[in-house]
Amino acid sequence: MTAIRIAIFASGAGSNAQKIIDHFRSGEIATVALILASKAGAGILDIASKENIPALILEKDRFFRGDGYVEELKKRDIGFIVLAGFLWKIPVNLIRAYPGRMVNIHPALLPKYGGKGMYGAHVHEAVIAAGEKESGISIHYVDELYDHGEIIFQARCAVTESDTASSLAEKIHQLEHAHFPKVIESLLTDQNIVKRSAGKA
Ligand code: GRF
Numbered sequence: 001m002t003a004i005r006i007a008i009f010a011s012g013a014g015s016n017a018q019k020i021i022d023h024f025r026s027g028e029i030a031t032v033a034l035i036l037a038s039k040a041g042a043g044i045l046d047i048a049s050k051e052n053i054p055a056l057i058l059e060k061d062r063f064f065r066g067d068g069y070v071e072e073l074k075k076r077d078i079g080f081i082v083l084a085g086f087l088w089k090i091p092v093n094l095i096r097a098y099p100g101r102m103v104n105i106h107p108a109l110l111p112k113y114g115g116k117g118m119y120g121a122h123v124h125e126a127v128i129a130a131g132e133k134e135s136g137i138s139i140h141y142v143d144e145l146y147d148h149g150e151i152i153f154q155a156r157c158a159v160t161e162s163d164t165a166s167s168l169a170e171k172i173h174q175l176e177h178a179h180f181p182k183v184i185e186s187l188l189t190d191q192n193i194v195k196r197s198a199g200k201a
Helices: 014-025 045-049 060-065 072-077 090-096 121-129 165-190 194-198
Strands: 004-010 030-038 055-059 079-083 102-106 134-141 151-159
Touching: 004 014, 004 045, 004 151, 014 030, 014 045, 014 165, 030 045, 030 165, 072 090, 079 165, 102 165, 121 165, 151 165
Parallel strands: 004 030, 004 079, 030 055, 079 102
Antiparallel strands: 102 134, 134 151
């Protein structure tokens, strides 16, 4: 079995990326082979350097108006893409290059509280302002709209009277860390993505 090579796109601290790197550290099923960051100085780049994982800082023009980095990803034999706190919309040519092989995590129960502008604290503030009694995480395939592709997995947590955006963010991060790596693993194994890529050789 050839391990699948994962690329992680991230814009922020990269705590989810770290959990995914840890989860696949043995390299049997998959390996995190490339990190792509939307800005210099993002915490994710420190993780990449500490973990010795090649990293690229995306150039906006090339990403949106060029080839969407498809050539770069193919050249490095990337077979699966994970968006973990990545704030840019994915261009169509990149989505089409990875059908059923690109997932995102969103810190709320989609289809509510998703879409443009719904990221980070904005999401949790909106959930609290609406008086929701629960929130959670959604892992979904990526399509051409923000936070819109088919939902693969959700997990829930309570929103209490005393919750603030930051206490809720903390609960959500715990759910993300507990579930995201395992859901990626089951996608790679249950859908035979690993075997298909092994069969390629
Ligand atoms: C996560 O809450 C994720 O759901 C959202 O951005 C956050 C990224 O956190 N899309 P981190 O950079 O992985 O710590």
